[in-house]
Amino acid sequence: xxxxxxxxxxxxxxxxxxxxxxxxxxxxxxxxxxxxxxxxxxxxxxxxxxxxxxxxxxxxxxxxxxxxxxxxxxxxxxxxxxxxxxxxxxxxxxxxxxxxxxxxxxxxxxxxxxxxxxxxxxxxxxxxxxxxxxxxxxxxxxxxxxxxxxxxxxxxxxxxxxxxxxxxxxxxxxxxxxxxxxxxxxxxxxxxxxxxxxxxxx
Amino acid sequence: xxxxxxxxxxxxxxxxxxxxxxxxxxxxxxxxxxxxxxxxxxxxxxxxxxxxxxxxxxxxxxxxxxxxxxxxxxxxxxxxxxxxxxxxxxxxxxxxxxxxxxxxxxxxxxxxxxxxxxxxxxxxxxxxxxxxxxxxxxxxxxxxxxxxxxxxxxxxxxxxxxxxxxxxxxxxxxxxxxxxxxxxxxxxxxxxxxxxxxxxxxxxxxxxxxxxxxxxxxxxxxxxxxxxxxxxxxxxxxxxxxxxxxxxxxxxxxxxxxxxxxxxxxxxxxxxxxxxxxxxxxxxxxxxxxxxxxxxxxxxxxxxxxxxxxxxxxxxxxxxxxxxxxxxxxxxxxxxxxxxxxxxxxxxxxxxxxxxxxxxxxxxxxxxxxxxxxxxxxxxxxxxxxxxxxxxxxxxxxxxxxxxxxxxxxxxxxxxxxxxxxxxxxxxxxxxxxxxxxxxxxxxxxxxxxxxxxxxxxxxxxxxxxxxxxxxxxxxxxxxxxxxxxxxxxxxxxxxxxxxxxxxxxxxxxxxxxxxxxxxxxxxxxxxxxxxxxxxxxxxxxxxxxxxxxxxxxxxxxxxxxxxxxxxxxxxxxxxxxxxxxxxxxxxxxxxxxxxxxxxxxxxxxxxxxxxxxxxxxxxxxxxxxxxxxxxxxxxxxxxxxxxxxxxxxxx
Numbered sequence: 120x121x122x123x124x125x126x127x128x129x130x131x132x133x134x135x136x137x138x139x140x141x142x143x144x145x146x147x148x149x150x151x152x153x154x155x156x157x158x159x160x161x162x163x164x165x166x167x168x169x170x171x172x173x174x175x176x177x178x179x180x181x182x183x184x185x186x187x188x189x190x191x192x193x194x195x196x197x198x199x200x201x202x203x204x205x206x207x208x209x210x211x212x213x214x215x216x217x218x219x220x221x222x223x224x225x226x227x228x229x230x231x232x233x234x235x236x237x238x239x240x241x242x243x244x245x246x247x248x249x250x251x252x253x254x255x256x257x258x259x260x261x262x263x264x265x266x267x268x269x270x271x272x273x274x275x276x277x278x279x280x281x282x283x284x285x286x287x288x289x290x291x292x293x294x295x296x297x298x299x300x301x302x303x304x305x306x307x308x309x310x311x312x313x314x315x316x317x318x319x320x321x
Numbered sequence: 322x323x324x325x326x327x328x329x330x331x332x333x334x335x336x337x338x339x340x341x342x343x344x345x346x347x348x349x350x351x352x353x354x355x356x357x358x359x360x361x362x363x364x365x366x367x368x369x370x371x372x373x374x375x376x377x378x379x380x381x382x383x384x385x386x387x388x389x390x391x392x393x394x395x396x397x398x399x400x401x402x403x404x405x406x407x408x409x410x411x412x413x414x415x416x417x418x419x420x421x422x423x424x425x426x427x428x429x430x431x432x433x434x435x436x437x438x439x440x441x442x443x444x445x446x447x448x449x450x451x452x453x454x455x456x457x458x459x460x461x462x463x464x465x466x467x468x469x470x471x472x473x474x475x476x477x478x479x480x481x482x483x484x485x486x487x488x489x490x491x492x493x494x495x496x497x498x499x500x501x502x503x504x505x506x507x508x509x510x511x512x513x514x515x516x517x518x519x520x521x522x523x524x525x526x527x528x529x530x531x532x533x534x535x536x537x538x539x540x541x542x543x544x545x546x547x548x549x550x551x552x553x554x555x556x557x558x559x560x561x562x563x564x565x566x567x568x569x570x571x572x573x574x575x576x577x578x579x580x581x582x583x584x585x586x587x588x589x590x591x592x593x594x595x596x597x598x599x600x601x602x603x604x605x606x607x608x609x610x611x612x613x614x615x616x617x618x619x620x621x622x623x624x625x626x627x628x629x630x631x632x633x634x635x636x637x638x639x640x641x642x643x644x645x646x647x648x649x650x651x652x653x654x655x656x657x658x659x660x661x662x663x664x665x666x667x668x669x670x671x672x673x674x675x676x677x678x679x680x681x682x683x684x685x686x687x688x689x690x691x692x693x694x695x696x697x698x699x700x701x702x703x704x705x706x707x708x709x710x711x712x713x714x715x716x717x718x719x720x721x722x723x724x725x726x727x728x729x730x731x732x733x734x735x736x737x738x739x740x741x742x743x744x745x746x747x748x749x750x751x752x753x754x755x756x757x758x759x760x761x762x763x764x765x766x767x768x769x770x771x772x773x774x775x776x777x778x779x780x781x782x783x784x785x786x787x788x789x790x791x792x793x794x795x796x797x798x799x800x801x802x803x804x805x806x807x808x809x810x811x812x813x814x815x816x817x818x819x820x821x822x823x824x825x826x827x828x829x830x831x832x833x834x835x836x837x838x839x840x841x842x843x844x845x846x847x848x849x850x851x852x853x854x855x856x857x858x859x860x861x862x863x864x865x866x867x868x869x870x871x872x873x874x875x876x877x878x879x880x881x882x883x884x885x886x887x888x889x890x891x892x893x894x895x896x897x898x899x900x901x902x903x904x905x906x907x908x909x910x911x912x913x914x915x916x917x918x919x920x921x922x923x924x925x926x927x928x929x930x931x932x933x934x935x936x937x938x939x940x941x942x943x944x945x946x947x948x949x950x951x952x953x954x955x956x957x958x959x960x961x962x963x964x965x966x967x968x969x970x971x972x973x
Binding site for chain 1: 694695762
């Protein structure tokens, strides 16, 4: 039934969006890397040679690792002079001087029959289920506050941050993480991955 | 076992509390206790606890008093208590509670239980609660014994029941109970009275050791201080640390704000205190985080790890003395210290950094917003995005029905999210009822708003748009009004039902004028709007080769900061096709070239991308490109072959 499928898509897309937004910006606010959220890091998509398109403030496309490095440099411009080779361990020591505050987000299903990157077995498995093989367009609106930390407490100084604040408009195209969908009990894995990311903070 | 500082229902009272509301059973509950009180009708507290051990000391009623640490001597405990009062916020503000009534009770002193360690207070309170609790259980709130009077706080509805007991005889003594508007004495103030002497002495120490001219607090060689020694401050390590904390608190708490403190107290000496870890004096970093000079010489700090607790504290520390500590014999300790203290210029009397280096280093520690580039249009050779936007916004302003019929079909999705930011007083009513802000939706996927506020199909969208206020968007070629990023992407469903199709995502940031004629409201609103375009369905024959699959509008009323490096427009004027959409046209308004930070970021970015040295990158950006990054990149590509080897960081 088409109506039921539509409703299921809407419901599941909202859940996926919530899950993604909560995880993604919590990572950013903790200074943790987010490159694992992009299709580039996923084996299924790697084997299909599918890569994410990331545009930051109108920059030419960059890789997820470069995005992590940019985030790091935004927090503390000194650090990139000694880049870490392992992006997963880069910036945990950096105090959170940049804070993302999300005011709103909304999501649409732009392709309810998404197939790219999936193996025939995976397609077969999820072929009839609505709300699973979705390509989503997620737009997030909020602000980026730039604060300073006093001492080594590492706490974000909101009072100082209010002086420098940018509006944030983040747009993602999300696609299913086939690996997470196929594995039973993989609750902690990202169920959707970023296929396109357009970031604007101004 | 709960600590002695527990609430009223704590261990002392378990005997009396175990059967709330049942007056008869309470009396039966623990007959042994009544014997101790010498009053068979009493419902007494747990036996044997009061008066034995340090836990019962220091608090007159034994209820809300602080328990003192076991094992301390009585003198040390008192000093420690006093010190703690000054080190922390010693006094507790007495807040007015509107639903409480304060009552004064006279008569306890002459009762038979007055000899009890708590003055009989607990026994009296139990008596009052039991006698007053006829229709309902009445609980007395705060209570304190002050001189001859017992002060109690009860709920205002319960006050009458207690006042009714006025004249009752309590263990041989008639009680006089009166209501009062006076403020209840504060337990903390009582302790302060006891500790006033300690405070006075510590204040004298601070006064003696503070030099207002030099803005210098000399806490060196505290062990040889007569006053402190006479107070027994150095009887134990614990006490000495508390004394230090109290001294620093006294020295730093007399200023109105942190600026005044920063100005008046710039230097501290902790020399010759036999410190073997700064952990012992850690509170200095809390109380005086903006300290500029610090003397730790002549202590016993034997490695950097013993200073590490202060790592990244004292952001403004310019001068540090560590001579006479074993750690100065270690190699490379300077390197670490320079990292830990970004303002450090002088170590042990030697200059280790110039003020300029410090300034540069501090600047580098500040977070810097990411560089801002003009619109990034990667919409293929057909300039689909440009042409779409040129059509879309004028039509949205003038003829929304036609716009829907041309670009939307029965599968198109539209929703808007209204995010009223603090700032301009624009009316949001027209939008909020449609706002599909999932962040605000409870119940995630189950919220009915998800469906109700999602508009699918051209007809619904057109109807909804009729309800939105009239708008006027600036021309897409207007400078400084738009930021557009777009790119094509694969894997959309092909409308034919076979295979996949290419799509185009367009993210638009801009503003429009709004007129709500019915409410006579006019203003400018900022917005972000994201479109997903995909190929049109073959039937019925479409007007355009592409259609809107998804349209999300976010209204946020953002007021850009004056210094924000928003740059400008990008989309070419109508009728002026873009030759290469990947390269944005020169903005009519030059980017914020006055912004040195932005410039240096662009130089760095260009250098990263091209491998050119910073100098050549700057030349490239500041030349004909006029700080337009894309133009500079383009100009680099064009002139690359002619550039000398020294233009590159690593000559190829």
